[in-house]
Amino acid sequence: MTEAKTPALLPTGLRDLLPPEAxxxxxxxxxxxxxxxxxxxxxxxxxLVEFEESMLSGAGTGLxxxxxxxxxxxxxxxxxVRSDLTPQIARIAASRLSRSPRPLRLSYAGEILRVxxxxxxxxxxxxxxxxxxxxxxAGAACDAEVILLAADxxxxxxxxxxxxxxxxxxxxxASLIAEAGLDAASAGALRDxxxxxxxxxxxxxxxxxxxxxxxxxxxxxAAGTALDALAELALPGGAAAAxxxxxxxxxxxREEAPALALTVDPIEWRGxxxxxxxxxxxxxxxxxxxxxxxxxxxxxxxxxxxxxxAGCTIYVDTVxxxxxxxxxxxxxYLPHGTPRDDGAGLRDEGWITIAGxxxxxxxxxxxxxxxxxxxxxxxxxxxxxxxx
Numbered sequence: 001m002t003e004a005k006t007p008a009l010l011p012t013g014l015r016d017l018l019p020p021e022a023x024x025x026x027x028x029x030x031x032x033x034x035x036x037x038x039x040x041x042x043x044x045x046x047x048l049v050e051f052e053e054s055m056l057s058g059a060g061t062g063l064x065x066x067x068x069x070x071x072x073x074x075x076x077x078x079x080x081v082r083s084d085l086t087p088q089i090a091r092i093a094a095s096r097l098s099r100s101p102r103p104l105r106l107s108y109a110g111e112i113l114r115v116x117x118x119x120x121x122x123x124x125x126x127x128x129x130x131x132x133x134x135x136x137x138a139g140a141a142c143d144a145e146v147i148l149l150a151a152d153x154x155x156x157x158x159x160x161x162x163x164x165x166x167x168x169x170x171x172x173x174a175s176l177i178a179e180a181g182l183d184a185a186s187a188g189a190l191r192d193x194x195x196x197x198x199x200x201x202x203x204x205x206x207x208x209x210x211x212x213x214x215x216x217x218x219x220x221x222a223a224g225t226a227l228d229a230l231a232e233l234a235l236p237g238g239a240a241a242a243x244x245x246x247x248x249x250x251x252x253x254r255e256e257a258p259a260l261a262l263t264v265d266p267i268e269w270r271g272x273x274x275x276x277x278x279x280x281x282x283x284x285x286x287x288x289x290x291x292x293x294x295x296x297x298x299x300x301x302x303x304x305x306x307x308x309x310a311g312c313t314i315y316v317d318t319v320x321x322x323x324x325x326x327x328x329x330x331x332x333y334l335p336h337g338t339p340r341d342d343g344a345g346l347r348d349e350g351w352i353t354i355a356g357x358x359x360x361x362x363x364x365x366x367x368x369x370x371x372x373x374x375x376x377x378x379x380x381x382x383x384x385x386x387x388x
Contacts, residue, residue, distance in 0.1 A: 011124075012117075012122075012124070013114075013116070013117040013122055013123055013124030013125070014123075014124060014125050015123070020329075021320070024320060024326055025127065025316055025317065025320055027326070028157065028316055028319060028320055028323065029109050029127060029129045029316050031153075031156065031157060032109075032129045032153050032157070032314060032316075032319075033107055033109055033129060035149075035152065035153035035156055036107040036131045036149065036153065037107065039105075039149055040105045041105040041106060041107040041131040041149075042105060042106060042107065043106075043107050043108065043109075044089065044092055044106050044107070044108055045108065045110070046082070046085065046088035046089065046091075046092060046108070046110070047088075048081060048082060048110070048111070049070070049079045049080065049081050049082070050079060050080060050082070050088070050091075051072075051075075051077055051078070051079055051080070052069060052077070052078040052079060052080045054091055055067065055079075055080035055082060055087065055088070056080060056087075057087075058087060058090055058091070058094075058274075058298075058299065058300055058306070059086055059087040059090045059274045059297055059298070059299065060084070060087030060090075060274075061274065062273035062274050063083050063084055063087065065115065066083040066084075066114045066115050066116070067080045067081065067082075067083045067114075067115065068080070068081040068083075068113055068115060069081075081113050082110075082112050082113070083112055083113060083114045083115070084112055084128070084313070085108050085110055085112060085128050085130065085313065086130070086132065086297075086311060086313060087274075088108075089106055089108055089132045089134075089311070090132070090134070090297075090299040090300075090309065092106070093106065093132070093134045093135075093299055093307070093309070094299050094300060094306070094307070102134070102135025102136075102307070103133055103134060103135045103136050103142070104132075104133075104134040104135050105131070105132075105133055105134075106131065106132050106134065107129075107130065107131040107132075108128075108129070108130060108131070108132075109127065109128070109129040109130075109316075110127065110128060111125060111126070111127050111128075112125070112126065112127075112128055113125045120288055120289045121289050121315075121318075123317065126315060126316070126317045127315075127316040127317065128313050128314070128315065128316070129313075129314045129316055130292070130294070130311060130312050130313035130314055131146075131149065131311060131312060132309055132310075132311035133145060133146055133309060133310050133311060134299055134307055134309040134311075135299075135307045135308070135309070136307075136308050136309060136310060137308070138245075138308065139248075140245060140248035140249045140251075140252050140278075141252065142296075142308075142310050143245075143249045143277070143278050143295075143296055143310050144249055144252040144253055144256065145310075146294060146310045146311060146312050147165055147249070147253060147280055147294075147312070148253070148256060148257060149312070150165075150282060150292060150294065150312040150314065151163060151165060151257065151260055151282070153314070154282065154284075154291060154314070154319065157319065157323045157324075158323050158324040159284050159291075159319070159322060159323055161285065162284045162285025162286065163260070163261065163282070163283070163284055163285075164260075164261035164262070164263060164282075164283045164284075165253070165260060165261070165262055165263070165280050165281070165282055165283075166263045166264070166265055166268070166280060166281045166282075166283060167223070167246055167249065167250055167262065167263070167264045167265070167278060167279075167280050168246075168264075168265055168266070168268045168269070168272060168278070168279045168280060168281070168295070169242045169243060169245070169246045169266050169277075169278060169279070170268070170269035170272035170273075170275050170279055170295070171238065171242045171275070171276060171277065172216075172235075172239050172242040172243060172246075172266055172267070173191075173194060173213070173216070173239075173266075173267050173269060174269070175236075175237065175238035175239040175242060176209050176212065176213065176235070176236075176239045177190060177191070177209070178238075179209075179236055179237060179238070179239070180207060180208060180209040182207060182209075186205060186207070189201075189205040190202065190205040190213070193205050194213065194217070194267050195270065197217060197220075199214050199217055199218070202214055202217065212233065212235070213267070215229070215233060216230075216233070216266050216267050217267060219233070219264070219266060220263075220264065220265045220266065220267070221263060221264070222262075222263055222264075223250055223254065223262035223263060223264050226263070226264035226266075227247060227250055227264060230243060230246075230247070230264070230266060231247070242277070242278075243266065245277055245278050246264070246266070246278045249278045250262065250264065268281075271293060272293070272295060274297050275295040275296060275297050276296055276297050276298050276308075277295065277296030277297075277308075277310075278295060278296055279293070279294065279295025279296065280293065280294060280295055280312075281293045282312075282314070284322040286322070287318060287321060287322045289315075289318055290315070290318070291314060291315060291318050291319050291322060292312055292313055292314035292315055292318075292319075293312070293313060294310065294311050294312030294313060295310060295311075296308065296309070296310045297309055297310070297311075328373065329352050329373075330350065330351050330352065330373060330374065331351070331352045331353075331354060331370075331371060331372040331373050331374065332346055332351050332352070332353055332354070332367075332372060332373070332374040332375065332376050332381045333354050333356065333363065333366060333367030333370060333372040333374070333375050333376065333384075334346075334353050334354065334355045334356060334376045335356045335360060335363040335366075335375070335376065335377070336355075336356035336357065336358055336359045336360060337356075337359070338355065338356070338376055342376065342379075343355060346376070346381070351374075351381070353376075354367075354370050354372055363375055363377070364384060367384050368384050368385065372384060
């Protein structure tokens, strides 16, 4: 017995976005882009698919297992559907805009598609909005600009209360593990223990570096306490440089935005696989998943020396759940036969007009049925139901 077909059934992790949520998401994305534009970030629009070798090189190297592939019938070459927009912006900067003055400030918005969702983010398709600062120096001011702009844009959406930034140094632990000379199996076990925040397992798998890693585990939390604990650590080589940069970024943020809630997690690296320096995640009270994330990375082919960059990607669907609900739109019903000029004048004033397509027996009832807050009657927009 075959199952009945259900045309409305969608694959796992995909969904339709209906009114008013679809409109709210689009408006939110445009509001973010306007905030970025106000600080000089110009918009670019990369394609949904590219040739596989360009999409999955450079900053996209770590995205291969999350990327859908298809054959291009025109060139008979493999193409990849983007699973993140940042690698595409990096490609544009390194090719089409290679001769543009640095630092290059670019912004973007678009849908991305991933092979699988996560435990906290089951969606496989969602909209990213973000910006990239490309061709920067080693100074912490560049990283601070990115974080402060992201926080400013989210505050402008009404996320003032509960907004926090979690600072990370994804290369710090990698450097410590590399310098410890652990074999692949031990290094993998240590990574797993660190991901679980399991101090006992870290002590068992970390060898000579275990004690230092446990102290890093414990130096997690509010910026003031965490930074004090980190300042007491004597780290070798690359780990010391990673920590010093994180400390510089934190100091600038605390100076420029003392009211911004700041936390530090020096061992977090998941999701920052292509980042090369201080990174961060954005959170809001009452929302389990991050609103966005970003950090420093390199623009160029893997294994080559490229431009330094820093950027931020914001997940619009998550922000939509965290942001205050927008005010209900002013919808006015225009009974059948209303002069077109009346509707045009109302729209110029910011009204949404819904025109009657046939004579109505009860225009007020029809206005209520169609979700209108007002009825155009006698040259006046009158509230449906007797309100003001």
